[in-house]
Amino acid sequence: MRRPPHGRRPPVPRRPPAPAPRSRSSRATLASIDVTGAEFGAFRRLMHSRFGIVLPDDAENFLRSRLLGYIGQSGHASIAELIRDARSEGRDELLGEVVEQLSTNHSYFYREPAHFEFLQATVLPELERRLSRGGRGDIRIWSAAAAAGEEAYTIAMAMRSFFGPRYDNLDAGVLATDIAARSLRRGAIGEFKADAFRHLPEAWRSRFLEPAGGDMYRVVKAVRDDVMFRWLNLVEPLDRLKGGFHLIFCRNVMIYFDDATREKLVRELERLLAPGGYLFIGHTDNPDHSRQYLDQVRPAIFRKRGTA
Numbered sequence: 613m614r615r616p617p618h619g620r621r622p623p624v625p626r627r628p629p630a631p632a633p634r635s636r637s638s639r640a641t642l643a644s645i646d647v648t649g650a651e652f653g654a655f656r657r658l659m660h661s662r663f664g665i666v667l668p669d670d671a672e673n674f675l676r677s678r679l680l681g682y683i684g685q686s687g688h689a690s691i692a693e694l695i696r697d698a699r700s701e702g703r704d705e706l707l708g709e710v711v712e713q714l715s716t717n718h719s720y721f722y723r724e725p726a727h728f729e730f731l732q733a734t735v736l737p738e739l740e741r742r743l744s745r746g747g748r749g750d751i752r753i754w755s756a757a758a759a760a761g762e763e764a765y766t767i768a769m770a771m772r773s774f775f776g777p778r779y780d781n782l783d784a785g786v787l788a789t790d791i792a793a794r795s796l797r798r799g800a801i802g803e804f805k806a807d808a809f810r811h812l813p814e815a816w817r818s819r820f821l822e823p824a825g826g827d828m829y830r831v832v833k834a835v836r837d838d839v840m841f842r843w844l845n846l847v848e849p850l851d852r853l854k855g856g857f858h859l860i861f862c863r864n865v866m867i868y869f870d871d872a873t874r875e876k877l878v879r880e881l882e883r884l885l886a887p888g889g890y891l892f893i894g895h896t897d898n899p900d901h902s903r904q905y906l907d908q909v910r911p912a913i914f915r916k917r918g919t920a
Contacts, residue, residue: 649672651695654695655667655699662847663711664869665714665868678714679694679710682709712795715868719759720808721804721809721811722811722812723863726911727892727912732774735858735890736770736775738888739751739858749783750784751771751783752854752858752859753771753859754789754860755767755789756846756862757862757865758789759799761839763788763861765839766812769816772834785839786840787840791844793843796841803824804829804830846865846877850880855885857886858885859891859892860881860892862891863894864896864897866878866894879905882905882906885916887918888915889915890913890915891916892912899914902914
């Protein structure tokens with residue numbers, strides 16, 4: 613198929629050299645190293661201003677539980693040192709990795725099946741009818757908090773399964789964005805543990821996966837080529853996106869935002885949707901602003917007013 617219609621495929625950031633492993637005795641002393649209230653307060657303000665993430669005032673224990681294990685990989689002697697480094701100028705990738713550790717980054721293929729059932733039963737047939745009426749042959753879909761691409765690849769599999777051989781004649785694909793550069797690198801490789809595919813339909817597993825050694829499977833190249841991975845911060849201006857999306861997945865990310873940030877994001881997503889386009893949010897996401905700016909058609913499924 614053609615390259616996804618979202619612009620030139622950007623290079624995925626390279627992985628930095630892995631730090632030397634820390635000794636067990638060194639790791640054992642980490643639990644006694646604390647973060648001061650002032651350091652935590654500064655970090656908390658940074659998370660909100662840069663990424664919209666709200667850490668409550670009493671989240672120090674949560675911070676320790678998420679970062680104690682990570683500092684053994686990052687090469688930092690303490691959480692305080694990690695936070696100071698992540699806040700430094702030019703350390704955006706490290707800061708993104710810290711954000712990844714703090715967020716619930718557990719994803720898998722075919723998550724929340726009702727969304728993919730609606731995609732195949734309603735959204736794709738509507739797009740097919742539009743194409744049959746002589747509409748443009750492009751299908752624009754955005755996975756806005758893509759992690760390592762589990763969601764985006766599932767969308768691409770759904771499209772290939774629905775359209776069959778006709779899919780290769782479409783200018784279709786999925787834009788997959790996230791703030792976690794490490795997850796984006798993993799997604800571009802397309803290799804996952806077998807457990808990530810446990811909910812994927814058997815027919816799709818047989819058609820779209822190939823063994824990658826051990827307990828790993830690789831998404832086949834045709835599907836990997838359907839997805840374009842790109843770093844994007846959802847709380848920054850989204851003007852560089854072309855818009856006109858027929859479907860946006862923005863699931864399980866707004867739970868980290870305060871109300872004002874959620875409203876601003878939903879307004880932007882509504883603007884970027886094509887008339888009649890759909891927005892899927894997570895079932896744990898607050899739906900109030902989605903209901904305000906879009907029409908709700910199912911739980912966690914909304915539609916922009918207008919005709920597709």
